[in-house]
Amino acid sequence: MSAARRILFAGLFHETNTFVEAVTPLADFAVSQGEGLLACAGDSSPMGGALATALELGWTVLPGVDLRAMPSAMATDEVVEFFWRELQAAVTAATADGLDAVFLVLHGAMVTVSHRDVEGELLCRLRALPGLERLPVFGVFDLHANFTLRMAEQANCLVAYRQNPHTDAREAAARAVHLLDRCLATGELPRTHWVHPPILWPPTGTASAAEPMRSLLALARELEASHPEFLCVNVIPGFSFADTEEAGVSFTVCTTGRSGPAAVALSRLAALAWKRRAQGNCTETPALEVVRKALASAGPGLTVIAEPADNIGGGAPGDGTGLLRAFLTLGVSNAGLALTDPEAVQTVRAWAEAQDQGPLLFPLPGRVTLAVGGKKSSLDQGPVELEVEVLSLSGGRFELLDKNSHLASASGDYFEMGECAVVRSGKVTLLLTTRPTPPMDLAQWTSQGIAPGDFSYLGVKAAVAHRGAYEPIAARLLWADTPGPCTSRLDTLRFAHVRRPVFPLDADARGVSDAS
Numbered sequence: 418m419s420a421a422r423r424i425l426f427a428g429l430f431h432e433t434n435t436f437v438e439a440v441t442p443l444a445d446f447a448v449s450q451g452e453g454l455l456a457c458a459g460d461s462s463p464m465g466g467a468l469a470t471a472l473e474l475g476w477t478v479l480p481g482v483d484l485r486a487m488p489s490a491m492a493t494d495e496v497v498e499f500f501w502r503e504l505q506a507a508v509t510a511a512t513a514d515g516l517d518a519v520f521l522v523l524h525g526a527m528v529t530v531s532h533r534d535v536e537g538e539l540l541c542r543l544r545a546l547p548g549l550e551r552l553p554v555f556g557v558f559d560l561h562a563n564f565t566l567r568m569a570e571q572a573n574c575l576v577a578y579r580q581n582p583h584t585d586a587r588e589a590a591a592r593a594v595h596l597l598d599r600c601l602a603t604g605e606l607p608r609t610h611w612v613h614p615p616i617l618w619p620p621t622g623t624a625s626a627a628e629p630m631r632s633l634l635a636l637a638r639e640l641e642a643s644h645p646e647f648l649c650v651n652v653i654p655g656f657s658f659a660d661t662e663e664a665g666v667s668f669t670v671c672t673t674g675r676s677g678p679a680a681v682a683l684s685r686l687a688a689l690a691w692k693r694r695a696q697g698n699c700t701e702t703p704a705l706e707v708v709r710k711a712l713a714s715a716g717p718g719l720t721v722i723a724e725p726a727d728n729i730g731g732g733a734p735g736d737g738t739g740l741l742r743a744f745l746t747l748g749v750s751n752a753g754l755a756l757t758d759p760e761a762v763q764t765v766r767a768w769a770e771a772q773d774q775g776p777l778l779f780p781l782p783g784r785v786t787l788a789v790g791g792k793k794s795s796l797d798q799g800p801v802e803l804e805v806e807v808l809s810l811s812g813g814r815f816e817l818l819d820k821n822s823h824l825a826s827a828s829g830d831y832f833e834m835g836e837c838a839v840v841r842s843g844k845v846t847l848l849l850t851t852r853p854t855p856p857m858d859l860a861q862w863t864s865q866g867i868a869p870g871d872f873s874y875l876g877v878k879a880a881v882a883h884r885g886a887y888e889p890i891a892a893r894l895l896w897a898d899t900p901g902p903c904t905s906r907l908d909t910l911r912f913a914h915v916r917r918p919v920f921p922l923d924a925d926a927r928g929v930s931d932a933s
Contacts, residue, residue, distance in 0.1 A: 422601055424471060425511045426454065427481030427504050428464050428522035429539070430827065432561060434658040434732025435528055436902040436910055437490035438795060443499055446486040450503065454480040461817065461825035463557050464522045466587030470594040471520070481507035483522070487827060487853060488732035492529045501542060508546055518553035518597055519543065522590065523575070525562020526656035526664075533661040533914060537567030544571050553606060555597040557590040559583065559826070561620070561656040564667045569611035573600070574671040577651035578826070579634060581625045582857070582885040586826030596648050596671075605673040607648050612683035614690050615919040615926045616666040619905035620880040621725050621896065622697035623654040629693035630654060636689060637668075640682045646674030650682065654697070657907055658731055660914045666690055666697075684929060691928025698921045700905045701725060701898035704743040711874070711895060712747060718892025719870055725880040726796075726901030729757070730823070730855040733878065734793030738801050739899025740876040741790060744845050745801070753869065754876040755848040755856060761787045762849050765807055765838040781807040787840070789847065796900040805840035805847070813837040813850055815864035823882035824857035832858070839865050846872075856883045859890070880905075 431441070449457065455478065458468035464483055471478050482503035484496065508519070527535040536558075543549055553573050558564075560577045568575065576593035578586050600606060623630055630652065637650040648671045655665040668686040670679040690697075701707070704724070711720050727737035735757035744752050768785040769777055785807060788800035813834025817825055824832060835851025846867070854861055856877040862869040869875055870890040877883045880903065888894065904910065908922055918926040 421475055421477045422517045423477045423479060423511065423515055424517055425479040425481050425507060425519050426464070426468060427507065427519070428483035428485065429500050429527065430485040430522065430524045431492055431527045432488040432524050432559065432656060432732060433491055433526060433528040434488060434902060435491050435660045436658055437732050437734065439490035441486060441489045441492045443493065443495045445489065446484045446496060449483040451480050454483050457829060460829040461587055461820040462829040463586045463590035463826060465829060467520060467522060467557065467590040467594050470591040474594070474598055479507065479511045485827065487855070488730055490732065492527065494529050494531050497529050497532060497535055497539070501539060505546065508549065512548045516548070516552065517601060518555060520594065520597060521554065521556035523556055523558040525558040525564060526659045528659050528661060534565045534567060534663065537565045537571065540571035541567055553597060553600060555593055557593045560653055561623070562653055563655050563659055563661055563664045564611060564653050564669060565663045566611060569609040569669060572609060574607045574609065574648055576649050577653055579625065581623050581630065582823040582882040583826040584821045584823070584885060587821065607671045607673045610670045610672065610676060610679040610683060611667060612687045613663060613665070613667045614687040614928050615916070616690055616694050616697070616928070617657045617664065617907055617915070617919055617922065618654050618666060618697035619657055619699060619725070619907055620728065620731055620903070621699040621701070621905045624881045624884070629690065629696045632693065633686060633689060636686060644678055644682070647672050652686070658903055660912050662914055662916050664915045665919060688929050694920050694928070701896045704740050704897035704899045705746065707895055707897040708743045708747050708749060712749065715893065719872055719890055720874050721887045721891040721894045722874065722876050723879050723883060723894065723896045724876060724899050725896060726899045726904040727878045728880045728903040729853045729878045730857065730882045731880060731903040733901050733903045735853040735878050736790040736793050737797050737878070737899055737901045738790040739797070739901070740897060741801055742798070743897070744874070744876065749874050750844040751873040752845045752875070753848070753872040754845065755850060755854065755861065755878070756790045757853045758790055758792070758849045759835065759851040760792065761789055762836050762838045762851050765840065765849070766810060766836070769807060769810060777810065779807065779809045794902055796902060798900065803842040805842045808839040808841055809865060810836070810838050811865060813852070815860040817858045818860045819858055819885065822857050822885050824855055834861065837865055839867065855879065857886055859886050
């Protein structure tokens with residue numbers, strides 16, 4: 418009986434928005450090592466799916482290090498150097514007793530002060546270690562990665578999610594593990610081929626159920642079916658808010674065969690993307706106009722209005738006041754909105770405790786004045802001063818209702834919002850959270866005793882990923898343009914590093930002819 422495969426697992430997960438005015442320190446990352454990393458086996462995250470599948474296959478899992486943080490500003494170099502020290506030590510220890518492969522759970526769009534291609538940098542360092550030159554390196558990554566040439570050259574096979582919202586992140590990780598198992602059994606090592614057409618799409622243009630992603634994904638599946646040597650064909654729309662040289666749309670083919678068929682396949686994908694480039698350049702109507710039209714024409718049921726420019730899932734601070742101002746200006750009734758504002762939460766806490774009425778019984782009598790939102794981005798108009806009624810104060814930890822959701826792909830089964838305050842100003846209810854919380858699971862509201870479906874209007878700070886949670890309860894979904902670092906109007910952002918020319922920033926951008 419052959420010995421069990423010995424596979425080292427590690428993960429580094431951060432979607433970096435370089436247009437956010439802050440830095441993300443190591444302290445903001447959840448760190449798991451040893452038994453702590455193994456403990457996530459079977460949870461809803463990609464790492465959980467990868468570990469569970471590896472154990473089912475009878476592998477010996479060697480835990481390295483796993484770092485995760487929610488999307489946010491540029492990370493410090495300390496994050497990468499800490500990760501590398503721990504990974505290098507784990508690899509060195511593992512190779513002493515024999516190592517069959519390395520499996521990585523990545524995001525693919527991480528940036529630090531010194532490294533604009535973090536994943537490529539780490540893969541290069543990994544390959545430079547003794548014994549790692551030809552060892553299989555496989556993994557899984559987010560389709561919003563900014564895939565790079567170094568990633569293609571240094572990894573054998575990285576498998577992208579196929580769905581946006583990311584309902585298949587765990588599934589993609591399991592698929593990558595099975596592909597690695599296949600290659601270990603056959604001894605055939607795949608190579609990754611990559612193409613990078615000159616296209617940037619905002620996240621609003623990358624929903625997998627809409628064009629152009631729907632057609633691109635269909636072509637990728639067709640290519641896989643017609644080429645048995647293709648382990649996977651990845652459609653990677655990229656992350657336009659990470660200002661890096663290789664930001665934007667790309668495609669990869671991981672194959673055990675010749676390079677010629679892979680090159681033809683990539684050419685077809687690039688040509689189709691270029692042909693449909695305008696469909697991915699989705700922009701929104703100003704918030705006041707959207708809300709005004711909704712008030713005039715919306716029928717019964719919940720109207721969900723997304724605010725992509727303050728998309729928490731894209732790294733925005735989540736405290737923008739654009740949609741709130743529209744609600745207040747137009748006197749919207751029975752409306753809800755969640756904002757990140759730890760200062761406002763602490764103001765509510767201090768005011769509540771100063772009432773000196775014994776145990777706090779909600780709703781509290783009286784009103785408190787708050788400066789809400791507008792504190793984290795110079796693009797916003799600034800805080801909105803409101804006199805509010807306090808409906809509740811509570812902890813913000815919740816268990817996800819949908820374990821296959823976009824949020825689960827990043828956080829697993831639970832999420833921590835920090836202390837939360839629910840307040841009401843006129844006919845608008847605000848859920849104020851301490852930590853930025855992507856609106857990807859209804860438990861964000863139900864954990865605070867609120868049924869989101871009871872609102873007539875609900876604002877969410879998202880681009881696409883909210884759809885999985887809110888489509889089942891909404892009568893209609895709308896999108897509104899507001900100020901913020903995740904604006905879909907890419908030509909308003911100050912790109913300094915992305916390769917030029919590129920669509921839609923430059924009129925002279927040129928793609929490839931339609932070879933399909």
